[in-house]
Amino acid sequence: MIEINNVSKSFGTHPAVKDLSLRMQEHEVFGMVGTNGAGKTTLLRMMCGVLQPDAGEICIYGESVYDNPKAKSKIFFIPDDPYFFPNSTPIEMGEYYQSVYSDFDMTRFLHLLNNFQLDKKRRISGFSKGMKKQLAIILGISSCCKYLFCDETFDGLDPVMRQATKSLFAKDMEERGLTPILTSHNLRELEDICDHVGLLHQGGALLSKDINDMKLSIQKVQVVFANDEQQHRFEQQCDVLIHKMQGKLHVYTVRKSHAELEMIMGGISTIFCEMLPLTLEEIFISETEVVGYDIRKIILA
């Protein structure tokens, strides 16, 4: 488990991360979202031991990460703009990482290069941005580290490769308990892969929740009430987060479980009633509005 306890980091007079605390469990995909400058990359760099927090501590299995090879041996960092040695080839980078990470799986590395159709002897300097990202992901996967930190990793990948990468993560999570930690400024990008999402804003964590928990506790329903009294009864029984109306059609986002909502609807006289699926975006809108933020201004603008 990764524990981030009251971590702060400033660059000069500008605070990048402010008193932030998070927990990241194993075997689940943790997604960090936030606008540019929210502190995602800074936090990720601190988690990888690249930056030293000004205050607080970041621990992996109870051990501080900064300048600690033992803790760092469990992590692999894929930055937004990965570095490769000048004039190097994929095979040379593989050999380098093999000398750095004791569990580096060269067989798998070569296999994945082949699968992703990356020429192992071609100079990386001739690769496209997407190919470089693919190579970085392959190197990270092949390092067999417990934690894979990906900074805006899906940026620049085409949909097919994005899906292939997600599949790779899923496979390794299942087979060896890989824990990917992803950052993105785009909530929609992480929706279908993350188990847990943390929302960063201005250096702090607005919220950090399990997506399933959020989905289970918030429901969306569209309904046409038989009369106004029925509407009034419904609103009294539900914790309404969002209410929209088009003519007589009402769309409610409410804080209730699916079963509870069904029970309430059973006692209400309606002309039409339908339960609708919630997007991660909608869940976030609902959650953040509760704590006084307009998420659309933060990450969806």
Place this chain on the structure above:
Amino acid sequence: MTSARSSLLNCEKRVVNPHVQMMRHRLWIIAFTAMGAIAYYVIGALLYLSQQKQWSDGMWNEMTALQIAEQYTHYMQDHVRHFYGFCSYGFVVVIFLAIIMGIEGYAYLHKMQTMDFYESQPLSRGKRFTLIYLNGWKIFASIWGAATLLGVAVGALYGGMNVAVLTEIAVEFVFLCILFFGVYNITIFASTISKNNVVATFLTMIFLAAEAGYRLLAQELMEAYFPTYYKYSYISNAYNMKNWFTSPIANYVTGRMQAVEVQRYNLVTVGRVGLAVKNMMVSEVLALVIGVVFLVLAYIAFCRRPSESVGQGLVYRWMEGVTKIMVAIPLGALTGLIMDAVFSTFYATITALNVFMIILVLVLFCFIVEVICNGSIKAFYKRPWQVAIAVALSFAFFLIYRMDIIGFNRYVPKESEIADVVLIDGSGYQTYFKDDGPYDNVAGYNGFGYGVDRDAYLEEAMHLKDIDAGIQIARIGLAERVKNYHSNASWNGYDATIMFHMKDGSLVARTITIPLDVDEELMNRLVGTDEYRQAVYQLDYLEGKLDEVGMDLNVQYSYGYGSFSLEKNQATVDGLIAAYRKDLRTLNFSKLKNKHTIGEIYFTANGPEHYFDMTYPVFEDFTNTIDYLDSKGCYHTSEVPAELVTQLNIYGEVAADDGKTRYYGDLYYDDSELAAQIAPYLSLYLTHDWASGMDAVSVGVTITGEFEGCEYNAAMGNYQLPIDKLPESVVEDIKNSGNSYTWE
């Protein structure tokens, strides 16, 4: 298929050594090092030695084949030693490589992309530092070592190798490694506290040059603004600027200079190499210590360096300010010095233009530094308070010298702190010799021959006990010298050096100007002492010296237009020295100032070990010496026989009535009446510097006829004639010669 599979299998199993991994990505550094080493050690050597071989052809035509072979071997040994040994220029390449390797090795610190790459890997900072550090060393030492071996082979190919040369090359390799160690570590330290490579390179240059820059500038400022500053000898501060505390390059160069002095006779022996190494050892040890200190600093700076420190300027903001001000201080002073040099205003009141230029240069410098540190031209105005500090400190530094704020020109030590006094006249009349100690290291060409440095010898040999007289003379001499420098009037006084051996072992030395009208009794308290005479007239050195095996001795007495040679035996010489020693007891300042010499005794000797020539003045009251010479048939009066004078050459100046204009002339006469008129007043032009206060003209006398002490019946002698004895007709001739100048 098989080969492809096996290749794949090999690839899967192979875990490459981290150093090999690193070297793979430093190939151009390896190539650069190899090119530098081969260019100097192989290509350069082949060119140089081929040229020397070509030049040696026909050099020993008169010799037998065996002798030629021997000479050629010695000649080539010397040149191989010269190219690869302590005189090698390979150090320039080493310095360059150390800087390149230090900057390149730690360049990853200056880019966030590479910081993400390296710092996220499971390797501690300490281990990464060590890995990169040792990798640089491995590249340098292996390539430079191999090149040195190639150099030995090239040297042997040209027949210039022996044990001494080999030893020197091996020692030089070690010393070059020490140089690399120091420069490499300084570069790494600069790199670890810089935010980009350009700044790191600049900072490296500053670290390497700062101490030399400060000390040399201080030296220049002292020479420019302190007229009493003593600088004319091997014992001066300038010459003794040997130990450097922050620059391995300065230490290396200093060491080489000392080695070159030891080796100037081109003697290629193990003993000479050992002596050179002994002389260089302090410099090398200092370079080593500097290297260790910077290595520790670099390691600490590396381990504590915040990873986000990439971009412009230095890692810590305060370092930028300190560096800026430390560079600004000498820069402002240098500007002031240059301005004074351009307008020749060293001793005038500081001009407004000078002040303006200093401020302008400092402000511009601070602006440029801010632009570099912030990476933006718009940031030039930032931290203006640092400009104010830089200007204030730079002016303070400059004015310490310019206005003598510390009272350097007035300083005379306290009597209680002085052990004894040294007074050296400015005549340079005597030359001195010394056998013991590192003769060659002390010796230097002093204008007369290879003797010991005059001031160095006298500083060591003279211990005058009348400290009160020394202090009084120092005060008078310092004041007179400063007055002369700040005055437009003609220079008056005797230039001299006064030194105080302090009880704590230190030496205080000043150049002074003793007024012409100095109290003779005061001067006699120093000059009229056995301590003074014994040191200045090095008679002890001569005793027994002439009995040395193979010593070819000549003792001559010259009386102006003729001379006599004494018998070549120790008894004669001892008798002469004994007689002279008795007469010397009467010598003091009054005699040197007011009396003319009537002749000189020359001792010249060539021996297997040494060559020396020494000169001793004879005054008319040196009766013991005169009698002794007379008894050996070697004395003749210095009076000019007017009847034999065939030509007079009168050169000198006479004052005009206005007291400001002076006429000068160089006139020739063959007038026997004029010769008869001035002959009784002519005295030998061999007077001491302290007699220069006499107002006289110089007279060249050509004598033709038979007289003792001359084989050719003709001779020339140089004399001087007091100005008041110059006939009016000659005065008029000088005035009418058309040459004059006016002294304001």
